[in-house]
Amino acid sequence: MQRVHNFSAGPCTLPQEVINQLAAELPEHKNMGMSLVEMSHRSPEYGEVHQGVIALLTELLEIPETHSVLLLQGGATLQFTMSAMNFNPTQDQPGNYVVAGTWGKKALADGQKVGPSKSAYNSEQTGFRTGPTADQLQLDSNPAFVHYTSNETIHGVSTPPLAGVNVPVVCDMSSDFLTKSIDWNLHDVVYAGAQKSLGPAGLCVAVVNRDALPDSPELPSYLSYQKQIESNSLGNTAPVFAIWAAGKMLQWIKDQGGIEAMESNCAKRSASVYAAIDSSDGFYVPHANSESRSKTNVTFTTRDDSLTSRFLEQAASAHLMNLKGHRSIGGLRASLYNGLSVASAEALVEFMEAFRKTNS
Numbered sequence: 001m002q003r004v005h006n007f008s009a010g011p012c013t014l015p016q017e018v019i020n021q022l023a024a025e026l027p028e029h030k031n032m033g034m035s036l037v038e039m040s041h042r043s044p045e046y047g048e049v050h051q052g053v054i055a056l057l058t059e060l061l062e063i064p065e066t067h068s069v070l071l072l073q074g075g076a077t078l079q080f081t082m083s084a085m086n087f088n089p090t091q092d093q094p095g096n097y098v099v100a101g102t103w104g105k106k107a108l109a110d111g112q113k114v115g116p117s118k119s120a121y122n123s124e125q126t127g128f129r130t131g132p133t134a135d136q137l138q139l140d141s142n143p144a145f146v147h148y149t150s151n152e153t154i155h156g157v158s159t160p161p162l163a164g165v166n167v168p169v170v171c172d173m174s175s176d177f178l179t180k181s182i183d184w185n186l187h188d189v190v191y192a193g194a195q196k197s198l199g200p201a202g203l204c205v206a207v208v209n210r211d212a213l214p215d216s217p218e219l220p221s222y223l224s225y226q227k228q229i230e231s232n233s234l235g236n237t238a239p240v241f242a243i244w245a246a247g248k249m250l251q252w253i254k255d256q257g258g259i260e261a262m263e264s265n266c267a268k269r270s271a272s273v274y275a276a277i278d279s280s281d282g283f284y285v286p287h288a289n290s291e292s293r294s295k296t297n298v299t300f301t302t303r304d305d306s307l308t309s310r311f312l313e314q315a316a317s318a319h320l321m322n323l324k325g326h327r328s329i330g331g332l333r334a335s336l337y338n339g340l341s342v343a344s345a346e347a348l349v350e351f352m353e354a355f356r357k358t359n360s
Helices: 016-025 044-061 075-087 102-114 225-230 240-256 258-278 305-317 342-359
Strands: 067-072 095-099 117-122 146-149 169-172 189-193 204-209 284-286 297-302 332-335
Touching: 016 240, 044 067, 044 204, 044 240, 044 258, 067 225, 075 102, 075 169, 075 189, 075 204, 075 225, 095 102, 102 117, 102 146, 102 169, 204 225, 240 258, 258 284, 258 297, 258 342, 297 305, 305 332, 305 342
Parallel strands: 095 117, 095 146, 146 169, 169 189
Antiparallel strands: 067 204, 189 204, 284 297, 297 332
16 A cells, blocks of 8 residues: 555544554454453553553653543533533633634634633634734633633644633643643643544543632533543543554654654644745745744645645645645645654645646
């Protein structure tokens, strides 16, 4: 099989080494005559895998003892509701939301179904091209919590950490998780769907500051961070395959040099693609403003929209796959997650330059 250059926004591309490990080990786990995915989630064999993932996440991200690592289902979308339920139990104050793209907008909409919620920043009227600066945030005097999306996958917009916020901060970090270090002094919940830079879909990691959790009325057991912490995310059957695969990916990240190496590669990949856009004399047009550009999701269009289909067809012929922009905004999108090699980004850049010369 010839591996393609896979720029999918999720599920993500995985390193060939990880795919090979999963394929080799799936039929039988440690000479036990059955696969890990056939075993009880209460078994010591699975327990070792479960705890191994938590330990690797804690080591790689330098997670402090104040924070608990949860391995959940429901994707990041469930966390829109779960975070609001846990951090605004009395509904005395509204949750405040940064809306810099589709996922921030969806988080706000689900938060409003739980309790009072409002946007503290909203760039929808200008097409979701920017994240907020500190002086643009319009926070309530004492919000229940503040929620932001560090990287908007669809629009390719990045929002930096929110400094100077004195209430719990919740961050949806799905599409740039494990591509950079995290300042845990600025975050009380970080959650991320696994299917960007951590593995296949089916797992959501949530890292929760236990000291920041307010006292709350009894919540449904699965939706309670406290209950999930007490059960070590094992109150129900865990997504065994997704957790096992995440462990393989985490070990690969560690072997490559950890978060520092991932951050360096992320910068190299995105810088090369943005350079191709910026040096194209307007042939390629970026979506996000320069100060808010994502390093993991590069969104752009061709100068003439009629060229988009031709670009995608010829890219596919060159084994450059999944470059079509999200249906809500169209255009093109290159997702540059941890599993994508720097060489794949360079192959895209070479194609972009050749395509521009041929079609200018």
